[in-house]
Amino acid sequence: MDRITRHNRIWDTIRDIPRGAVASYGQIAEIAGIPRGARQVGYALRQLPDGHDVPWHRVLQASGTIAFKRDSHAYREQSERLMLDGVPVVAGKVDMARYRWQPDLDELLWKPSSAWDED
DNA sequence: CTGATGACTATAG
């Protein structure tokens, strides 16, 4: 799998995260079919082109902590975007137990045609 | 080829 393909799969996976939910770098990697690729998710996000429509702010560390330094611009922007999504950011972190994205359930509710059937 | 890097993570103290 080349870099472009890998990045596209990562970006597509992140586009599926609904507003109000968040995911960890490792979770995105796994869903995108890249086991142990958490660092690659971070790398892919760093390569986002201008004008993209990827909700990068919904991706956090496994602990729920924002990956940027507290004094950075990126940190503040991510924090603001999450609040706009309705996701509380307390002391730089999100309650993963409550806001973690659960794709299986999400797909069963929103994409039943591809998950269930027609012969 | 080699070593450094980093939007990562799990574990131990």
Added chain:
DNA sequence: CCTATAGCCATCA
């Protein structure tokens, strides 16, 4: 909760 440490892995100099 925090620090240290060890894996991890594509990229880059």
